[in-house]
Amino acid sequence: MSKKVAFLQGNEAAAHGALYAGCDFFGGYPITPSTEVAEVMSVELPKVGGKFIQMEDEIGAMAAILGASLAGAKVLTSTSGPGLSLKQELIGYGCIAEIPCVIYNVMRGGPSTGMPTGPSQSDVMCAKWGTHGDHPAICLTPASVQETYEEVIRAFNLSEKYRTPVMVMPDEIIAHMRERIVFPEKGELEVVPRKSPTVSPEQYKPYDTSFGDVPPLAAFGSGYKFHVTGLNKMQDGFPTTKAEIVQAEEERQVRKVDANVDDIVTFEEYMLDDADVVVVAYGSTSRSARYAVNVAREQGIKAGMFRIKTFWPFPDKQIKALAGRVKGIVIPEMNLGMCSLELERCAQGKVPVLGIFRVDGEPINPDQILEKIKEVK
């Protein structure tokens, strides 16, 4: 039997990806350019026994998904720039209380209300540094409709596996463009279940590190009683200020991601084997970059592309290796130089990092990238 195909928008694909991953709770507040996710979820979730709730605002939506996740649900919220700002305090709560959840944020022009219908890539730093304090961060930046579907599934898997919030951040172009999508069969893609307790309710501690860096999480209402707080906590979930416990717990939370970078970080290498110039790109900008690299090759320039699929944790190891063997790095992005900072950090002054930064709501076109490729000597 041939597979089911459809002609879908990135946002619609995201919602269907969430359903494939077993999402059974959506809490949201509509905001352009992410609203289609909520629209699809409101229609589809009730059909599979899930719950959809439109909250009073973005903060309420974030609180709702954290609560639902603690009750055992697989949860999603979708938003855009201003909504992401509002959610930040509770994203930190999700990090410290170690609550799996997926936040789908479509990047539009900012700051503040900015340009609701214009594309941008200016939330990538907010994905890591938006909430205060040291905390793990995972952020995926898909570049096609099919990939948006698949990356939302992977986001659910990572959030369950590492018991932490995970963000998926397409730019408005990817979120709103339509392409053909081929749906995988049930069972074809991996869906990671939550690690449940193997001990009795009396013996259960929500942050019991004898089970490793990612302790099993019981569902509220299943007979397991435990305390959840935003304060630094002990293994039983109650607050503490004991120096050695706080230090160890903070380090463990960050280590969940840091020690598993190779499991989390994904990327694509395009024509890099003999490249003198590498264009590093993510999201829709990588599509312009691929076009530009192809034209450069036709003109005899040895250009290639490193496409970031996982923005956080950042692909440090790969960029450091590239910086040691190319003559220059070109970074086109729809912000005033965010990924560029990370590339400079990894390049350690070994090669120049040339940026193309646009915040006018227009996409970066292939010609601009080609021009910059030619500046690398």
Add this chain to the structure above:
Amino acid sequence: MSRYELRFSGAGGQGLITAGIIMAKAASIYEGKQAVQSQSYGPEARGGASKSEVIISDGPIDYPKATTVDALLAMTQEACDKYTHDLKDGGILLVDSDLVTKLPKGNYKIISFPIINTAKNDVGREIVANIVALGAMVALTGQVSRENAEKAVLSSVPEAFIELNRKAFSIGFEKAMAASA
């Protein structure tokens, strides 16, 4: 690798994004080609210049927006003024002759007929002007067959409006053939 670029432009609310989606769906789902549809519009729900772009190719499509446009539909004077600049030399320009009176200078293959009035008078409902325009664009560009385009139209509209849309598509196709002959 062939890359064919279409732009459907006009005012918000004229259904041009829908027309673009149907064109891309015809190419991608029914014609066996690859297609990407994208759009840009202002914050207002109605009015304001709006455009929907469709890239059709035999192979994978990287850059999803237009570079040099092969065929452009302009349903308002504002859209025609704003979006003709990157229409390629010898490119196709389809306009509504009642609404676009000032035509751009340049070597274009210009086809004009009263699209909205055709929908109103010949089809019977102004609301299907976008499908009349789509029928015309399918005829003029030859990127998808008439049959596949019609399939895409009919699979995209509510059951009760199938006949209306079939008629709109057909009249648009015929009018464009006659106008360009």
